[in-house]
Amino acid sequence: MDISLQTQPDAHPVKTEWVEDALARARATGDPLGALVGRPLAPGAGIALIGWPEGGPGRYHVFETRPGPGAGPATYMQVVEFSGPRTEEWVAAEERATTGRLRPATEGIDGIVSVLRMRAADNAYLVVVLAETMDAFDTATQAIMSTELLPGEDPALLGGPDRVGFYRLVHADLPVTEGI
Numbered sequence: 433m434d435i436s437l438q439t440q441p442d443a444h445p446v447k448t449e450w451v452e453d454a455l456a457r458a459r460a461t462g463d464p465l466g467a468l469v470g471r472p473l474a475p476g477a478g479i480a481l482i483g484w485p486e487g488g489p490g491r492y493h494v495f496e497t498r499p500g501p502g503a504g505p506a507t508y509m510q511v512v513e514f515s516g517p518r519t520e521e522w523v524a525a526e527e528r529a530t531t532g533r534l535r536p537a538t539e540g541i542d543g544i545v546s547v548l549r550m551r552a553a554d555n556a557y558l559v560v561v562l563a564e565t566m567d568a569f570d571t572a573t574q575a576i577m578s579t580e581l582l583p584g585e586d587p588a589l590l591g592g593p594d595r596v597g598f599y600r601l602v603h604a605d606l607p608v609t610e611g612i
Contacts, residue, residue: 433465433607434484434491435550437511437558443471443478450478451603458482466606468560470509470599479511479599481560483606492550492558497608500544506562509601510569515594516556523555525589532582537575543568546608562601569598 438457442450451469458464458480465483472478487493514526530549538544548560563569581587 433494434487435494435548435558436482436484436488436491438480438482440469440471440478440480443476445471448602454478454480455603467603468509468562468601468606469603470511470597470601473566473598473600478602479509479597481511481606487553490552492552492556494548494550496547496549498539498547500546500563501540502543502545502564502568504545504564506545506564506604507601508563508566508569509599510559510561510563511595511597511599512559512561512593513595513597514557516552516554518555518557520555522589523551523557525586526557528582529585529590533579533585534576537579538572541568541571541575544572548608562604566598 436458438454440450440454442453444450454469455467458467462484465485467483468481470479484491518526543564544561545564546562548562550558550560552558561569561572581590
């Protein structure tokens, strides 16, 4: 599955017509598999992640999904973006950090329902975390920031994300399958 990411500048916190408008725009360009739509928790743009059966320009390929211990439903979404282009050396360092340090530190956190990892053709990287509560994100951040670098990890390759957004999940019908 591939994902297109669309900002929603008209994401009103009370009026919800913008959600149907975002879904209608996606359907007008093809036959999407589903979507995750979130409104910002503070004034600002919302977000729509639209699932597609095939790749396309500017899309991210979902290469991992995994469930968390939360039973759901997910009501909050965190989107962590590392903009491209990124080198293959960065990709290898990110993968080692994720599998060797970050996943073990966060996989048992209560309230996390699902984690999706995806990568674009230019190695831009996106992590989407669905959770029952905002506290789950705070706990995960504390766990991540408490980890020690693995032997041989190069801090120069492990800079933080370019953007992190927190959203109230207002629409979720994206088929998320473990092990994509």
